[in-house]
Structure formats: C-alpha cells, structure tokens
Amino acid sequence: MSFLPVLRGSLSLSLIIFNTLLCFIPIVFLVLIKCVLPFAVIQAALSRILDCIATTWISINNINQNWLGRSILNVSGNQSLLHKEWYMITANHQSWVDILILQRVFNHKVPFIKFFLKQELIWVPVIGLVWWALDFPFMKRYSQAFLKKHPELKGKDIEVTKKACEKFQHFPVSIMNFLEGTRYTQVKYEQQASPFKYLLKPKAGGLAFALNAMGGKLHQLIDVTIVYPNGIPSFFGYLSGKVPEVKVHFRSMAIEDKLLGDYVNDPIYRAYFQQWVNELWQEKDHRIELMQVIEAAE
Numbered sequence: 001m002s003f004l005p006v007l008r009g010s011l012s013l014s015l016i017i018f019n020t021l022l023c024f025i026p027i028v029f030l031v032l033i034k035c036v037l038p039f040a041v042i043q044a045a046l047s048r049i050l051d052c053i054a055t056t057w058i059s060i061n062n063i064n065q066n067w068l069g070r071s072i073l074n075v076s077g078n079q080s081l082l083h084k085e086w087y088m089i090t091a092n093h094q095s096w097v098d099i100l101i102l103q104r105v106f107n108h109k110v111p112f113i114k115f116f117l118k119q120e121l122i123w124v125p126v127i128g129l130v131w132w133a134l135d136f137p138f139m140k141r142y143s144q145a146f147l148k149k150h151p152e153l154k155g156k157d158i159e160v161t162k163k164a165c166e167k168f169q170h171f172p173v174s175i176m177n178f179l180e181g182t183r184y185t186q187v188k189y190e191q192q193a194s195p196f197k198y199l200l201k202p203k204a205g206g207l208a209f210a211l212n213a214m215g216g217k218l219h220q221l222i223d224v225t226i227v228y229p230n231g232i233p234s235f236f237g238y239l240s241g242k243v244p245e246v247k248v249h250f251r252s253m254a255i256e257d258k259l260l261g262d263y264v265n266d267p268i269y270r271a272y273f274q275q276w277v278n279e280l281w282q283e284k285d286h287r288i289e290l291m292q293v294i295e296a297a298e
C-alpha cells in the first residue's frame with residue numbers, strides 16, 4: 001500500500017508537467033506577437049488571452065489535484081468576490097503547497113493571480129519569459145546602503161515598478177504578496193524570536209511597496225489564512241494524497257487611501273502602516289489558533 005501514494009504523486013506530477021508544456025506552446029507563439037507588435041491595444045488583448053490560457057492551466061491542475069490528491073478544502077469566510085475587481089491577496093506562508101491551494105480556492109473567482117518578482121528573475125531561462133508574457137510585475141528594489149551611495153536613484157525603484165504595473169490599468173488583476181517573505185519553519189521562527197504563536201514576523205515594507213506601485217488601482221485586500229490540520233505538507237506529499245484536509249479562511253477588506261504613502265520617507269505613514277500590518281497579523285495568529293482548536297474538538 002505504501003507504493004500507491006508514490007505512484008499517485010508521480011502520476012500527478014507528470015500530468016502537471018505535461019499540462020505545463022502543452023500550455024507553453026501557445027504562450028511562446030503569443031509572446032512573439034507581443035514582441036513584434038508593441039502597441040497598447042494589441043498588448044492588452046494578448047494579455048487577456050494569455051491570462052485565459054494560464055487560468056485554463058490552473059483549472060486542469062485543479063482537476064488533477066481533486067482526482068489524485070484528494071485533499072478536501074474546508075473554506076470559510078467572506079464569499080463575495082468579483083472577477084472584475086482589482087485585488088491584493090496576502091496569506092501566511094508554510095509550504096509551496098500554499099500556491100496550489102490559493103489557485104484552487106480563487107481560480108475563476110478573482111482575476112488571474114500574479115506575483116511581484118525581483119527584476120533579476122526575468123532572466124531565468126524559459127520561465128522568466130513566461131512571467132514576462134503573463135505581465136508579472138518585476139520590482140527593482142534598492143537597499144538603504146545603496147541609496148546612500150547613489151542618492152540620485154532615490155524613488156527610482158517605485159518609478160520602475162509603477163511603469164511595469166501600467167498595463168494593469170486596462171483590466172482587473174490580482175496581486176499576491178506573502179507578508180512573511182519566506183516559508184514558516186521552526187528554525188526561522190526561533191531565529192526571529194517572533195512575537196506571534198504561529199507566524200513569522202510580517203514585512204510591512206514589501207506590502208506597502210506593492211500597494212503604492214499599483215498607484216491606488218487595487219481596491220480590495222483579501223486576507224487568507226491557511227491551516228494544515230495534519231501538519232505542514234511537502235509538495236510531493238500533497239500530490240500523493242497524504243493531505244486529507246486543508247482549512248482556508250478568507251475575508252476581503254477595502255484598501256483605504258490612508259494605507260497608501262511614502263514608506264521610505266514618511267515616518268508617520270511608516271509607523272501607521274507597520275501598526276496596521278501587525279494588527280492584521282495578530283488577528284491572523286488568533287484565527288489560526290481557533291481553527292486548530294476546532295479541529296482538535298472535532
């Protein structure tokens with residue numbers, strides 16, 4: 001019987017790879033058109049088609065996971081989502097499985113989810129081209145030490161990223177940001193001396209940067225909490241059907257104007273935003289505890 005999960009996981013992974021290669025063919029073709037015809041109207045139309053291909057890719061992967069992975073998603077929270085709205089999505093981060101769960105929960109409910117990526121990642125062979133074709137926004141960040149040596153570049157990172165986000169003015173998009181910046185592990189938790197019980201410290205600056213780079217276009221924030229009652233799974237373990245249940249809670253809230261500002265140069269805004277993020281994380285920490293208590297009672 002121990003051989004069956006390995007077989008199931010191997011088959012599931014093979015289907016994901018095959019699905020990826022199958023969808024990559026039309027993406028490459030459309031990328032060539034985007035390169036040859038750099039006109040705004042054509043670019044916007046091609047971006048819509050590319051998002052449809054990516055959404056279909058996720059839909060097929062979701063069928064795969066339902067069939068072979070067999071994990072039951074127990075979803076709760078605010079269900080009023082619109083496919084024609086601009087969203088910022090944030091969640092606690094424990095495993096690469098988180099991305100698959102987010103895609104299962106929100107596919108066809110919100111616009112295709114995209115991630116802010118470091119500008120250097122555009123040069124990753126093949127996948128960098130796909131990210132560029134799907135209009136994933138590439139960020140250019142400068143450290144404080146670098147800006148002290150090159151003050152003329154102050155504010156250039158926001159300017160570059162805002163320009164990359166201009167294409168999102170044409171149609172709705174969802175942007176994903178993992179506030180912790182890395183996956184949770186016990187070692188990282190202890191190294192940080194995190195004040196939270198189940199979470200790493202949130203990095204408020206990254207979220208502030210993303211919100212301001214979008215120039216106020218994002219109207220709603222979806223706060224997602226993911227709990228694995230049987231322990232944090234590995235990617236292959238999830239595909240193998242070793243994760244019987246995943247609990248997901250989400251809520252949407254308005255992104256108010258006071259959440260936008262100059263995080264680097266405005267200390268009052270920075271203090272306010274950090275406090276807001278910490279309160280968000282305290283609520284999430286409490287929610288995780290409640291979700292686990294309910295599981296234990298059951």
